Amino acid sequence: MTFRISGLSSQPFQHLFGLPDVALAKHGVTRCTADKRPGFPDRIEMRDAEPGETLLLLNHTCQPADTPYRATHAIFVREGAFNTYDAVGEVPDVMRIRLLSLRAYDVLGMMIDADVVDGVAVEALIDRMFANAATSYIHVHNAKRGCYSSRIDRAP
DSSP states (O other), rough: OOOEOOOOGGGGGGGGGOOHHHHHHHHTTOOOOOOOSSSSSTTTEEEEEOOOOOEEEEEEEOOSSSSOOEEEEEEEEETTTOOEEEEESSOOOOHTSSSEEEEEEEEEEEEEEEEEEEEEEEHHHHHHHHHHHTTTTTEEEEEEEEEEEEEEEEOO
């Protein structure tokens, strides 16, 4: 099964890049500086920030479906990240090195399957979830800290 992993678009966050901390706080956003790698996973470029890079920690609606599974959670976006990760059949290193929680949703946004997997073995779980014709898309979360990671779609 071919799959496509996508990071978030930078567009909804660009107005926050470079704002003073006081202005960020009015939006419920905190600026932080990466002090180790790994540890600060950027959701736009799907990579861990390098020590010294700044990121914004903010709440993001990761599951906007109007169902009981609607969800928001904290995520990191690297200030100045503009290139959205989008790759077919490839798993970025930021996912490979983590314990992941995958959640399969149908076309209405109802969760129909979920499981946890070590990132080095994620392809088998993706294949299993997409083997169910009712699976429309998959969300990936980091299992230990729980934050949203990315979306996986079927690729043509």
